[in-house]
Amino acid sequence: MLYWNVVVATNTSFKNLFTGFSETVSQIPDFRTLEKKIKYTVHEIYSSAFAMMYFQDPSLNHFQKRMKEATNQSNLGTMFKVENIPQQKRMRTFIDRIEPKYLYPAFPDIVRRLDKAKLLDQFQFKGRFLCPMDGTQFFHTKHEGTGCKHCLTKKHRNGTVSYSHSVVVPMIVHPEQKQVLPLISEEIRNEDGKKKQDCEINASKRLIPKLKENYPGYRLVILGDGLYAKQTLIDLITENEYDFMLTVSPDYNVGFLEEVERRRGAGRVQNIEINKKGKEYHYEWASSIAFKKTGETIDANYIGLTITDSKTGAITYKNTWVTNLELAEEDIIDLVAAARSRWKVENEGFNILKNHDYELEHNYGHGAENLAFNFFQLTLLAHLYHQAHELGDKQYQKLREIKETKKNFWDSIRAAIRNILFFEWEDLLKYLLNPPEVTYDPVSGTLVANSS
Ligand SMILES: [Zn+2]
Numbered sequence: 001m002l003y004w005n006v007v008v009a010t011n012t013s014f015k016n017l018f019t020g021f022s023e024t025v026s027q028i029p030d031f032r033t034l035e036k037k038i039k040y041t042v043h044e045i046y047s048s049a050f051a052m053m054y055f056q057d058p059s060l061n062h063f064q065k066r067m068k069e070a071t072n073q074s075n076l077g078t079m080f081k082v083e084n085i086p087q088q089k090r091m092r093t094f095i096d097r098i099e100p101k102y103l104y105p106a107f108p109d110i111v112r113r114l115d116k117a118k119l120l121d122q123f124q125f126k127g128r129f130l131c132p133m134d135g136t137q138f139f140h141t142k143h144e145g146t147g148c149k150h151c152l153t154k155k156h157r158n159g160t161v162s163y164s165h166s167v168v169v170p171m172i173v174h175p176e177q178k179q180v181l182p183l184i185s186e187e188i189r190n191e192d193g194k195k196k197q198d199c200e201i202n203a204s205k206r207l208i209p210k211l212k213e214n215y216p217g218y219r220l221v222i223l224g225d226g227l228y229a230k231q232t233l234i235d236l237i238t239e240n241e242y243d244f245m246l247t248v249s250p251d252y253n254v255g256f257l258e259e260v261e262r263r264r265g266a267g268r269v270q271n272i273e274i275n276k277k278g279k280e281y282h283y284e285w286a287s288s289i290a291f292k293k294t295g296e297t298i299d300a301n302y303i304g305l306t307i308t309d310s311k312t313g314a315i316t317y318k319n320t321w322v323t324n325l326e327l328a329e330e331d332i333i334d335l336v337a338a339a340r341s342r343w344k345v346e347n348e349g350f351n352i353l354k355n356h357d358y359e360l361e362h363n364y365g366h367g368a369e370n371l372a373f374n375f376f377q378l379t380l381l382a383h384l385y386h387q388a389h390e391l392g393d394k395q396y397q398k399l400r401e402i403k404e405t406k407k408n409f410w411d412s413i414r415a416a417i418r419n420i421l422f423f424e425w426e427d428l429l430k431y432l433l434n435p436p437e438v439t440y441d442p443v444s445g446t447l448v449a450n451s452s
Contacts, residue, residue: 255293
């Protein structure tokens with residue numbers, strides 16, 4: 001009897017979260033019908049790749065394979081249900097061929113589980129969720145002739161060509177929440193036969209209906225930088241019954257900001273001023289302004305914030321937004337905080353993925369078709385799991401606090417799973433929170449408990 005296996009499964013326990021992953025992966029078609037002997041199942045291939053991202057350890061499979069050879073069991077088997085650990089090459093070849101869309105359902109599955117566990121309540125903003133959208137590059141190479149089918153290419157002056165992969169990711173954020181929840185992602189990718197390179201705006205246009213499809217019933221406020229403040233995109237956002245708060249700039253939104261200026265001159269722009277820690281916060285707003293000067297357009301609302309240094313009078317921050325959300329004086333400060341939370345995608349999302357733990361730009365493999373983006377999706381999914389743990393896993397939170405840095409936290413986890421077999425993710429955390437006092441006995445070659 002596995003008497004130690006007493007983990008109480010909650011909505012957000014690893015076991016439950018992983019059920020969603022297994023269900024998603026079970027829908028991936030297996031194209032290997034002509035292969036005589038299929039050594040690894042689709043689940044084994046995808047789970048071992050996901051585990052690599054989850055533990056942020058490119059050598060994970062190597063060490064788990066060694067454990068399996070020595071003891072006939074491994075942590076990949078117990079936690080990730082991988083009996084036969086695939087060879088890296090086979091894993092990459094298979095994942096490269098799979099359409100990225102098959103991984104989409106794994107994301108809403110986690111978000112819905114968080115919602116059921118009431119862990120999304122703290123992200124609510126006036127009955128909605130703030131959802132910044134932003135693009136980032138996750139792969140880049142200058143090696144001649146290494147491009148895959150979907151690479152974005154750039155010709156340089158010296159005649160060389162560089163290849164890259166970029167993506168647009170919408171995430172749920174909240175001004176007061178540290179965590180960011182990636183919802184799904186859309187690759188900025190070139191397709192066969194198309195002469196023009198794909199771009200962030202086109203990818204966003206494909207993404208918005210996909211968001212609706214994967215998150216029915218979720219009311220989102222799309223936040224975006226100046227790139228997004230365009231009539232066609234606003235139309236798409238409102239057609240999908242979403243709201244928006246987008247940065248507007250004098251370079252691209254001339255008509256809108258001219259009208260704001262005109263109203264300001266006529267004293268028809270409302271404002272409030274707040275002094276905080278030696279800084280003046282000047283908020284202003286106006287409603288029902290034509291978004292475009294000419295052509296078919298909508299009436300939208302304007303919000304602005306200028307921060308000046310009280311002593312010197314120097315402007316330290318200035319931004320302006322267009323929104324369809326109703327503006328009431330008592331909401332202005334919250335609305336501006338919401339609009340400004342867009343930076344979290346960069347700071348708490350992309351930076352963490354790129355610089356700190358996941359080594360997003362570290363090449364796990366490029367492939368010929370979909371490998372780069374599928375690996376990106378698995379990395380993003382691992383990040384979402386970790387965010388879910390941060391929100392709902394008490395042992396995870398406690399260990400994270402003890403280990404102080406994320407690096408220490410993951411180093412201790414990686415070290416433990418190399419040599420010790422755990423039946424559950426929660427057992428691993430429990431062990432690290434309270435490691436048993438043991439001594440290595442050279443005679444028997446085993447660990448024995450220290451006597452008090
Ligand atoms: Zn490529």
